Amino acid sequence: MARLRKCDPVDVVVIGAGFGGAAFCKRLSERAPARRIVCLERGGWVDAATMPAYGSDWQRAVLGAWATSPNMRLSAGRASASADYPVDDSDSAFKPLMWNGVGGSTITWAAHFPRLHPSDFRTRTLDAIGDDWPFGYFELERYYDMNDAEVGVSGLSGDPAYPAKPPRTMPPLPLGRLGITAARGFDRLSWHWWPVDAAVNSIAHGGRAACNHCGPCLIGCATRAKSSVDCTYWPKAIANGVELRTQAIAVHIEIEAGRAKAVVYRAADGRDYVQPADFVVVAGNGIGTARLLLASEVASPALGRNLMYHPVAYARGMFAEELDGPVGPVGCAIYSHEFYETDERRGFKRGVHLQVTRENALLLQALRLDPAWGRDAQRLLREEFGRSIAVVVMAEDLPEPKNRVTLTDRIEADGLPGVRIEYSLSTHGRKSLDFGLDRAEEMLRAAVSHRVVRLPLAPMTGWHLLGTARMGADPWQSVTDAHGRCHSVENLIVADGSLFPTVGAVNPGSTIGALALKIADDLAREIA
């Protein structure tokens, strides 16, 4: 410990500069302007000029420095702007995907930006399954609205699948031939569909350009038309006085007598520092947060448990006519919540999200085939390229203690214990996906697809890392209270998707941002 260099104490130290950390810092810094806030981020800023979309070898970026999986980036052995750590996923049905740097996974997300439904906050009360959140949709609603305004949302008002939302900041993204074709299929079945809420500029907004539909959102948005928190929340938080220290890896939280005292972190100079603070806030995603809290010996029987991803499957329909090809924001076309709410006649509770996605680049389409080589693969690729629609079926993941994050016995290069995940698909998840696949195929057929293929489980979809430090009233069943404060360490706060008691069946970004804003307000009421 003698080698630790002590920093000047601050009021709040935040760990992680992704969506949760960014929204938290921006909000707290405006609500409590006199407080000194420092954020420690293990990675650095990403320079948009280094993103691959301007180069002729942009497709292969997904095999190396811009792979979606941190394990793939590490094993590719090429320098990546993401400051990754390995995750032992050998016992998990899904592979964890994330970006480690300023902006977190919003750097490489698809920016599909749905909210949870009101029923998602009350699954125990309504459906006798999962758990209720400690607060409801309408208590979070003002933070959803606030988050929408900060991020900038393209979309269309009037969606009957949700309570009324304020007018969207920008008009919806163009549907393209793909979206129009899928809309025809939903319409023929008289099913709900709607243009997605997208955290992508459909027109110039917030000092950022309009999307020019270049396609590969998952290798970073070179024009910054896609909203990521490094270019939305962070400039404002820094202008408010938040100090963001990059290449600063938090390795331990010092806890004494039930209070967090400081964060030990390793800086870019290779030295270890100790940062004392009155409050420690962790926002490192459902794996990173659990890893740090476990490594810091935070006492909680629920810590690391109830890991949820959202199980995903695909149905892909082939069409005779030309569609768009790999054009437009890949996750942002249209969606259907016809089957989102519980109907027990289906044989399972809760529902599924059907998301019409856009086509991938040639190489990614080819790599997805099994086998990816040979005459048949080339024939299939010829048939589907520019003429296929993939419908993502996303199921509600239920909290199960056996699905969890644990530590390994080894110390990794970043100075923290190694991390392992265990996750298996439940019977509920399988039933949900199968039902959703049937409906997706029905829609594709109605849209006059001549052939539909299914991927019953898509393992490379583990973006949504949720539930491992869940909120609740019972310290045996939850890690934090309704304000994100750890039951066993009252000045240790979580502000990311780890807090979700349940996860609905939609992408969590919108809810992570809204929740972090609420957690910041909760703290500001005490310290402002």
Next chain:
Amino acid sequence: MTAGYKSPQFLRAVVDTLLPGETAKPSGRAALPSGSAAGLDPATYAKVARSALEAIVDAAGGASAFVRAAEADRIAVLRDVERKLPVPFRTLLAPVLADYYESRAVIAAFGWRAEPPQPRGHPLPPADEETHRRLDRVRQRGKLWRG
């Protein structure tokens, strides 16, 4: 026995078994070229995927035997190696596919443009009037959410 993994004929046979291209020309499009015809340099794969290539030589009973084998037999050998050694096989396959699907000839054969996504981006058609009318029908259904 595996020394032949560097032989140009063997490497070309591997690449062209992985990516045979199309013999018939689809309407309005050029036929997909084979891997070697697309300009891939097979020698580069000997440097990055030695263990997979050596396994292919072993499974085929020699590099020359693989070159002489019928396509169905070459496919069977590659499938066997892919099944037994998935990670080394992927080390071979990934750069082969990347080189192929990034080549201008192949992209053009798919009717796509070879220049990168930026700075030009792509046009994307907005919703038409009929699609807007479909949305009106959805709106008229009223509340779908539960509280």
